[in-house]
Amino acid sequence: MAERVDVTETTTRGRGPRTDVPPENACPIAPVVDIVFSRWTTPILWALHEYGRQRFVEVERRIATISPKVLTQRLRQLERDGLVHRTYHAEVPPRVEYEITELGRSLAPLFATLAEWSPNLERVEEARRAYDARDPACRARNGS
DSSP: OOOOOOGGGOOSSSSOOOOSSOGGGSSTTHHHHHHHSSTTHHHHHHHHHHHOSEEHHHHHHHSTTSOHHHHHHHHHHHHHTTSEEEEEEOSSSOEEEEEEOHHHHTTHHHHHHHHHHGGGHHHHHHHHHHHHHSOHHHHHHTTO
């Protein structure tokens, strides 16, 4: 008699999909994406990695489209996540500097790989133009 396999015990090693994994754990890189690729994290980390320790206003100038409020929020979150170190200098006027930590620097290979992939953005734009040029009735039939 063949052994019955409970679906909740199967794995992704060819025996079927796992159903015992909670939805929030279905993609093991999702938490990494949430930390590293939130709206302003990548440009901030790139600027601190590329240009070293900087004051708030220097980071703000390098990322011209970010508001001071959002930059403050993102820097605080990056500090909390251990990716950025904040140094407060008690002098008149007070001076605050930000620098990328070793943990933040460990993301450099990931950013380098993304930079290598960036020439594909032209192909993405071509695909978007082709998609947008399709007959609207066809897109409606396909659920787009």
